[in-house]
Amino acid sequence: MEIICAMVYQLTRDLTVEQAQAAGFDAYYIDHTKALWPQAAAGVPFTALEFQSKGDAIADLTEDLAAEQKARVVYDNLLRMITDPEVRVFFKKGGKQ
Numbered sequence: 749m750e751i752i753c754a755m756v757y758q759l760t761r762d763l764t765v766e767q768a769q770a771a772g773f774d775a776y777y778i779d780h781t782k783a784l785w786p787q788a789a790a791g792v793p794f795t796a797l798e799f800q801s802k803g804d805a806i807a808d809l810t811e812d813l814a815a816e817q818k819a820r821v822v823y824d825n826l827l828r829m830i831t832d833p834e835v836r837v838f839f840k841k842g843g844k845q
Contacts, residue, residue, distance in 0.1 A: 753784045
């Protein structure tokens with residue numbers, strides 16, 4: 749998540765109020781200025797409730813593998829939408845630096 753937040757920061761650090769309004773980013777800007785507030789695309793804020801831990805190695809490993817696959821799907825979706833070549837390189841590597 750830290751990598752995604754760093755990328756968002758890089759893409760928005762020079763954002764003006766006018767650009768925020770034109771992009772429909774104005775409500776977010778009013779609440780958070782340009783600060784990062786991790787949330788789902790639907791606007792649901794990130795919470796620790798997203799993590800699973802059962803204390804069983806197989807169950808926890810399966811959950812971790814599922815999370816990796818979910819991240820891969822998000823990376824694929826982002827690649828479909830992002831045009832910035834520097835950002836696309838990261839996702840083409842599967843999110844690894």
